[in-house]
Amino acid sequence: AKIDVVEGDASGRLLPIEYKRGHAPDVPGGAYLPERAQLCAHVLLLREHGYACDEAAIYFAASRRRVPIAIDEALIAATEAAAARAREVTSAAAIPPPLVDSPKCNGCSLVGICLPDETNLLRRLSGEELDAALEAQGPAPEADGSEELEGPLAVDPWGLAGATGGEARSGDGDAEGETELRRLHPARDDKLPVYVQEQGARVGLAGERLVIHSRAGGQTEARLSNTSQVALLGNVQISTQAMRALLERGIPLCLMTYGGYYLGRATGLESRNVELRVAQHRAAADEAFCLSFARGVVVSKIKNARTMLRRNHAAPELPVLSELEQLARKAAEAPSLASLLGLEGTAARVYFGAFPGMLKGTDEVKGAFDLDGRNRRPPRDPVNALLSLAYALLAKELAVTLGTVGLDPLLGFYHQPRFGRPALALDLMEELRPIVADSVVVAVINNGVVAPDDFQRFGGAVALRPAGRKKFLLAYERRMDQLVTHPVFGYRISYRRVLEVQARLLARVLLGEVGAYPSFRTR
Numbered sequence: 001a002k003i004d005v006v007e008g009d010a011s012g013r014l015l016p017i018e019y020k021r022g023h024a025p026d027v028p029g030g031a032y033l034p035e036r037a038q039l040c041a042h043v044l045l046l047r048e049h050g051y052a053c054d055e056a057a058i059y060f061a062a063s064r065r066r067v068p069i070a071i072d073e074a075l076i077a078a079t080e081a082a083a084a085r086a087r088e089v090t091s092a093a094a095i096p097p098p099l100v101d102s103p104k105c106n107g108c109s110l111v112g113i114c115l116p117d118e119t120n121l122l123r124r125l126s127g128e129e130l131d132a133a134l135e136a137q138g139p140a141p142e143a144d145g146s147e148e149l150e151g152p153l154a155v156d157p158w159g160l161a162g163a164t165g166g167e168a169r170s171g172d173g174d175a176e177g178e179t180e181l182r183r184l185h186p187a188r189d190d191k192l193p194v195y196v197q198e199q200g201a202r203v204g205l206a207g208e209r210l211v212i213h214s215r216a217g218g219q220t221e222a223r224l225s226n227t228s229q230v231a232l233l234g235n236v237q238i239s240t241q242a243m244r245a246l247l248e249r250g251i252p253l254c255l256m257t258y259g260g261y262y263l264g265r266a267t268g269l270e271s272r273n274v275e276l277r278v279a280q281h282r283a284a285a286d287e288a289f290c291l292s293f294a295r296g297v298v299v300s301k302i303k304n305a306r307t308m309l310r311r312n313h314a315a316p317e318l319p320v321l322s323e324l325e326q327l328a329r330k331a332a333e334a335p336s337l338a339s340l341l342g343l344e345g346t347a348a349r350v351y352f353g354a355f356p357g358m359l360k361g362t363d364e365v366k367g368a369f370d371l372d373g374r375n376r377r378p379p380r381d382p383v384n385a386l387l388s389l390a391y392a393l394l395a396k397e398l399a400v401t402l403g404t405v406g407l408d409p410l411l412g413f414y415h416q417p418r419f420g421r422p423a424l425a426l427d428l429m430e431e432l433r434p435i436v437a438d439s440v441v442v443a444v445i446n447n448g449v450v451a452p453d454d455f456q457r458f459g460g461a462v463a464l465r466p467a468g469r470k471k472f473l474l475a476y477e478r479r480m481d482q483l484v485t486h487p488v489f490g491y492r493i494s495y496r497r498v499l500e501v502q503a504r505l506l507a508r509v510l511l512g513e514v515g516a517y518p519s520f521r522t523r
Helices: 033-048 073-091 116-124 127-137 146-150 240-248 274-284 287-312 318-332 337-358 363-368 382-405 423-446 466-481 495-510
Strands: 005-008 014-020 055-060 065-070 192-196 202-206 209-213 219-223 227-233 253-256 262-266 455-458 461-464 483-485 492-494
Touching: 014 033, 033 055, 033 065, 033 073, 116 495, 192 209, 192 466, 202 240, 240 253, 240 262, 253 382, 262 382, 274 287, 274 495, 287 318, 287 337, 287 423, 318 337, 337 423, 382 423, 382 461, 382 466, 382 495, 423 466, 423 495, 461 466, 466 495, 492 495
Parallel strands: 014 055, 192 227, 227 253
Antiparallel strands: 005 014, 055 065, 202 209, 209 219, 253 262, 455 461, 483 492
8 A cells, every 4th residue: 555645854753644535533533443454554654664754644635634643552462463464365265255235345446346246146046046036136128228119329428427326225135036236335436448540640748637639639538536437548648747647547548440340358457356366277177168158148239239229119020039049058958169159140130131110211221231141251231330330449448448347358168269358248248238239229210319421431331430530439439338237136237337247147157155146138
């Protein structure tokens, strides 16, 4: 830990000072034990390095008070005992179990990592019970905002106007098995990604701000404190100073091609949980685990695709919906990954065969956005160009999230490892392709956000022009910021937060803390 301030006097004695933004509490000792123990640890470290240090202090900004902290034998004993316990925890193969319905979790800065209520619920559910819960409690059509796809996009591109998250709650499940959990972590992340797509632009640093210089001489600024990640598309330069500032703050720097294909990322030191990486490699070598995980992901993907058609198709054909339902049932019992790939491919052909029925507009617009199956690398029509960009953005998002959690994005369980391919990111994005990526594509076409003249054609390939890509990025970010009801936990969080929750729950599965991965499934 880093000491906020250290003062010294003429005699050489040092005084470590911790800075707190809140009010000074009216408690014995002047502060709560964790804060006093932290300062005691600072004092002990200074003494160990030969400095004279007998006391410490905390400055509470809201109270504008400096509170002296006495370093006595009782505090030293408590601090050393806590340090010994911390060493035991870090040396153990498994982390301690989460607290059960504890009020201490409210306001804890690590609750989004710990996920105590979610972990405790999943530990109580068997695989069969989890599947039943997914079938019974998937978000209803009005819960995930999909009905909004048919209306115009809001002026507020981030969907923040008037948005409020649900209150943290705790309760028992009802007779049908529904369980209300406290949503202890924020529904949304206040930070937003920064995309730089202008070719020849330069990203620099000015104090605590990123400064993007365009070739035309203009500039745009973004506060580092408000930035979740930076994505550079194509030939965009970034200074060493700006890159260092991003790495120091743990802000990922993503590199993408001009067309949006994800190349990789630069980031600072991420999770140090090497046991999680070991568990991931062990699971990747376990054929039974890989098949079980892949079944759940593919079943959810097919069911979510069916839901997309049922909600958005002008006249969904019963044979198509029935075939997708049958393919989902077969996928749940697939005997191998190879057979699962075949079933997924068949479902994709059925789904994309009906995809044009979700597109609305005049005959001229429908003709411009005609879709004759899925094609890529390069996409040969506007709809496939939009789909490819949406999938690339989602893969990038998951690769960043998995790295933050401590998982290796390159080592998957369904998609087999291949040089440079983020296989695990592709695994987790399968179930989210229809309800995140495809829904954005349907929305921007049906609402006229992108028009036929937003595309350019060259050598048989089709790609968005810069202005069209900017509009699509805004629509994509709006979807990622949209609140959705989690199918298992019942609280509302943004799709971007869903990615993190799902990744952290997968980590819990790999470490043996919960039994089964809860796929994300709508109904």
